[in-house]
Amino acid sequence: MKLAFVVPRYGHDIVGGAETQLREYAEHLVGAGHAIEVLTTCARDHFTWRNELPAGARTEQGVTVRRFPVTQAKDHGLMADLHAILDADLPLDRDSQRAWVENTGHSTGLLEGIEKAAAKVDALIFAPYLFASTVFGVHIAPRRSLVVPCLHDEAYARFDLIQDALCAAAGLLFNSPAEMRLGESLLDGRIPPHRLVGDGFAELARPPDPDGWRRRRRVDGALVAFAGRREAAKNFPLLAQWVAAHTLAIAPDRPIRLAAMGRGPIDVPSAARGVVLDLGVVAEDEKYDAMAASLAVAQLSLYESFSYVIAEGWLSGTPAIVHAGCPVTREHCERGGGGVWVESVEEFSEAVSMLLADPALRARMAVAGRAYILAEYGWPAVIERLVAAAADLVGR
Amino acid sequence: MNHPPTPEVDPVAVVAEIKATVARRRAAGEYPAELLARLATQFGPVDVQPALEAQARLETARALESTRRGPASGAAIFAKRVVRRSIAWYVRPIAQDQTRFNFGVVRRLYALEARVAQLEATRARSQDPGAPPSEPSSGA
Numbered sequence: 001m002k003l004a005f006v007v008p009r010y011g012h013d014i015v016g017g018a019e020t021q022l023r024e025y026a027e028h029l030v031g032a033g034h035a036i037e038v039l040t041t042c043a044r045d046h047f048t049w050r051n052e053l054p055a056g057a058r059t060e061q062g063v064t065v066r067r068f069p070v071t072q073a074k075d076h077g078l079m080a081d082l083h084a085i086l087d088a089d090l091p092l093d094r095d096s097q098r099a100w101v102e103n104t105g106h107s108t109g110l111l112e113g114i115e116k117a118a119a120k121v122d123a124l125i126f127a128p129y130l131f132a133s134t135v136f137g138v139h140i141a142p143r144r145s146l147v148v149p150c151l152h153d154e155a156y157a158r159f160d161l162i163q164d165a166l167c168a169a170a171g172l173l174f175n176s177p178a179e180m181r182l183g184e185s186l187l188d189g190r191i192p193p194h195r196l197v198g199d200g201f202a203e204l205a206r207p208p209d210p211d212g213w214r215r216r217r218r219v220d221g222a223l224v225a226f227a228g229r230r231e232a233a234k235n236f237p238l239l240a241q242w243v244a245a246h247t248l249a250i251a252p253d254r255p256i257r258l259a260a261m262g263r264g265p266i267d268v269p270s271a272a273r274g275v276v277l278d279l280g281v282v283a284e285d286e287k288y289d290a291m292a293a294s295l296a297v298a299q300l301s302l303y304e305s306f307s308y309v310i311a312e313g314w315l316s317g318t319p320a321i322v323h324a325g326c327p328v329t330r331e332h333c334e335r336g337g338g339g340v341w342v343e344s345v346e347e348f349s350e351a352v353s354m355l356l357a358d359p360a361l362r363a364r365m366a367v368a369g370r371a372y373i374l375a376e377y378g379w380p381a382v383i384e385r386l387v388a389a390a391a392d393l394v395g396r
Numbered sequence: 397m398n399h400p401p402t403p404e405v406d407p408v409a410v411v412a413e414i415k416a417t418v419a420r421r422r423a424a425g426e427y428p429a430e431l432l433a434r435l436a437t438q439f440g441p442v443d444v445q446p447a448l449e450a451q452a453r454l455e456t457a458r459a460l461e462s463t464r465r466g467p468a469s470g471a472a473i474f475a476k477r478v479v480r481r482s483i484a485w486y487v488r489p490i491a492q493d494q495t496r497f498n499f500g501v502v503r504r505l506y507a508l509e510a511r512v513a514q515l516e517a518t519r520a521r522s523q524d525p526g527a528p529p530s531e532p533s534s535g536a
Contacts, residue, residue, distance in 0.1 A: 006485055241439040247430040269438035337405045346418045354414065361405065368404045 001387060002035040004124050008105045008131040010040035010065055011053065015229055015263050015281070017308050018128035018150040021199050022174075023063075025113040025148075028200060028383050030062040037064040039113045041105050041133070044105070049105040050072045063184040068109035070101050072132075076185035079103050082291075086155045097161040100131075106132035114140045116295075119296055123394040125173070128305075130156045135165045144394050145334040151179050152303035153327075157186055166192075171393030173197040175387070197391035199306045200382035201315060203375050204288055208316045219277065222256040222356055225294035225318065227309045228301075230264030234301040235323065242300070245274035246349040254356055258298075259290050267271070291316035295355045295362065296339070304328045311377065314338050314369030321351050321360055336376075338369020366393035448505065452498035454491040456484065 007022045014020070026036045042051035051069045058065055082100050085092060092100065110133055118124055118141035126134040129149035136147045147169045151157055166172060167187055172194040174180040180196055182303035214220065224243060230236045239259060247255040248271065260266060261279045268276055279290065290295055298311030300323040307329045310320040320339030333339040342348045355362045421427060457480065462472035 198523050237439060241435065245432055245441075249428050249435060253467075269435075271438060272435070284417050336409045340407060340411050340414060342411075342414065344418070345432060346422065347414050350417045350421075351415045354410070361410070364405045365410075367409075373406075 001123070001390060002121040003029065003046045003390065004035075004111070004114075004121045005036065005038045006114060006124055006126045006133050007038065007040050007170050008138050009046060010038050010067075010132045011042055011044070011060070016042060016046065017228075018148065018307065019303075020308060021150070021306070022125070022127050022148065024200060025383075025386060026063045027140075028379055029062050029077055030293075031334075032383055032387075037066065037117065039066050039068070039110060039117060040234075041107045041110055042067045043105050044068050046105070046131075047074075048105075064307055066113055068107045068113055069325075071108045072106040073288075074103050086093050089155075092159065094160055097159040100129075100156075100159070101132050101135045101161060104131040106136070111136055118144055119356045123170075124158075125390070127168075129166060130162060133159055133356040135162055138165045138169050143170050145169045146171045146173055146390060148173045148175070149179075149181050149183060150175060150305040150307060151186070153182055153186075153304055156226075157182075163187060163190070169372060170236055171195065171389065175199055175326050176331065178331045182327070193393055195385065195393065197389055198382055199311070199378045199379050200307060202309050202379050203374070204315050206285065206368055207291035208288040210227040210293035210323045211287055213286065213293050217279075217290075217338070219259075219293070222292070223253070223259045223277070224256050224321070224352065225259045225261070225291045225297045225313065226299070227261040227291070227312070228296070230260060230262050230266060232301060233301070235265070236300060239300045240266070240268050240272065240276055242345045242348040243298075244268065244275045245345045247275045247377070248272065250346065251353055252347040256295065256352055256356075261290060261293055263288055288312065288316040291318045294318055296321045296350065297303070299323075301329075302326045307332065310339065310369075311373045312359075313375050314366060317354065317363075317366045317370070319365035319369060321348065321355075333369075336369050336372025338372060340363050340365075448502045449499075452495060452502050454495050454498070456487050456491045 003153045005022050007019055009019050010023060012023070022038075026038055029036050031140055038356035042053045042055050043049045046054045048068050051065055055067050055069050077337060078099060082092060082096055084159065085096075089125050110331075114124065114137045121144070124137070124141060124353055125148060126137055126145060128134065129147060129148055129151055134147060135203065138147060147166060149166060151170055151174070156162060157324050167190045169192055171192055174183060174185060174194060175194050175198050178194065180194065183194065185193055226236065226239055228234055243256060243258040245258070258276045259279055260276055261280055261282050267277055268279050282290065292314050296319050297312050298321045299307055301307070302325050304326055305328060307322075310322065310329060313320050320329070320333060322333055322339055322341050324330055324341040324343035332343045333341055341349050460473045460476045460480070462469040462476075464472050
């Protein structure tokens with residue numbers, strides 16, 4: 001098939017679940033002999049939307065990538081005003097919704113690029129659901145457009161403007177049963193044809209080396225790992241708080257530290273600084289080593305459409321601790337048996353203590369999680385589902 | 397996708413065990429509630445909705461930070477402090493007006509909440525004549 005992927009940011013150093021997912025889709029499809037191109041912006045950072053990468057076409061890992069400059073600079077003051085309204089659980093009118101979307105990396109060049117590509121490809125695949133590239137891009141060739149929404153139960157998912165874009169698409173490709181149920185509920189009665197495809201995983205290229213990592217990094221003691229964007233939207237401050245509460249208040253005789261990998265400041269009170277090990281952005285292999293050296297990979301985000309990081313934990317041989325309030329991560333753990341879900345600091349602490357005290361349970365959970373992720377979301381099965389869904393939904 | 401592998405562990409049972417342990421230890425008062433509350437305060441309200449009053453007051457002075465490293469960080473913070481002081485005469489009265497407005501809205505919201513509660517209690521009494529009369533509202 002000839003497919004064009006449209007994503008607001010693209011590249012191996014871009015942190016973001018949807019961005020990583022589409023990049024891996026593109027690379028695996030190229031490996032399977034399909035003709036793939038990617039249309040994206042020159043931005044690397046979804047907070048600033050500054051044009052940091054050169055415009056134009058280049059080949060990255062066999063994929064033709066066309067970058068277009070962001071043409072609307074982000075109005076930080078306006079976005080702060082709009083977020084104050086959203087934070088108060090008040091709705092935005094349609095003009096404000098449009099203003100919000102226009103401040104998410106809007107590129108007129110990208111929209112022109114989509115129009116040109118639409119005539120040449122079997123399908124355009126957009127992700128994630130909330131950015132200008134998707135919301136405006138879908139309307140250019142809707143009958144040939146599929147969206148991988150990576151949907152979260154959040155205010156933006158209720159914007160009329162965004163729901164109209166999702167409903168205009170020829171089809172939606174969901175990552176997990178829980179995300180699909182959310183989409184069906186939000187777009188009740190108007191949802192276009194949709195399929196479950198999911199993110200893809202494979203065995204790690206090399207077995208993790210937790211002992212070597214500990215020696216190299218001079219790290220000892222029990223760890224809980226976090227990887228990803230260290231921001232409130234991912235509930236990272238809550239995770240830091242719960243780790244600190246376990247170590248400093250509930251179980252000082254069984255201390256743990258948080259091995260925090262990824263971008264973003266670590267803003268914790270001075271009393272808790274010792275419990276957070278700031279590893280920053282690390283190479284993929286080091287991430288797996290750190291996960292393997294940890295008791296658990298903790299993911300307390302409530303807004304996940306798949307959660308790449310807990311799957312990576314399972315492939316590294318480490319179980320997961322997730323928030324009970326996130327249907328997606330909780331469902332992964334319930335179906336696969338690779339982790340536990342908690343909803344309070346006390347439950348988090350007891351889960352940590354249980355995994356510390358019972359290495360056999362820890363190992364069984366990690367094995368179960370790994371078997372689940374490879375059986376349900378191994379790359380061959382995912383690519384087969386993706387190609388079948390694209391052919392079916394765009395009628396080619 | 398319809399036939400997930402059978403988990404070798406029963407995660408529901410593991411979670412139930414965690415919940416049982418928490419319930420037992422809570423009942424025994426084994427969790428240091430005061431210390432946990434202090435930590436939660438230090439971290440700020442990350443998992444709870446702050447009270448309306450706490451959000452109503454606008455602070456014009458925020459912590460000054462810089463993403464730069466080294467000596468540039470200190471210079472940036474100093475420059476920001478100078479700017480903040482130089483425009484304080486203009487910003488402060490606007491913030492005070494907005495704070496007054498916010499508290500006015502909060503006060504009316506609480507009054508409305510009390511009236512709704514009173515109406516609901518009246519309706520409940522009318523549907524169940526045997527119910528005791530509700531406490532009179534103390535207002536907002």
